[in-house]
Amino acid sequence: MQLEDYFEFLDPDDIRIKGHRIGIDNVIDYYLQGCSPEEILEHFPSLNLEKINATITYYQQNKEEVDAYMKRLNDWREERYQASLKNPSPLMQRLRAIQKQRAKEQVNI
Structure with missing residues (x-):
């Protein structure tokens, strides 16, 4: 089995461990944390050591490419987070209104 056979390359910014919804970035993040x-x-x-070791080996053999992939993912996540702060969903708007109301009620107690 070749190393790439452990992964599903869904698109350039979505590489997952075959048979799982877990991206290689999830495993690599923990690896980089030591x-x-x-x-x-x-x-x-739900993974096994073989798949985890394959992910780490893939990272070590393709460090520059995977580091760039990880940076793109982190940038994309940050963009989505900032956009959600600027334009919160109706659910978030309701939750924030409830929080404000509860805070106001506690001040009046």
């Missing part, structure tokens, strides 16, 4: 494969497995019990 977690061992066994510790990563504790966070993702």
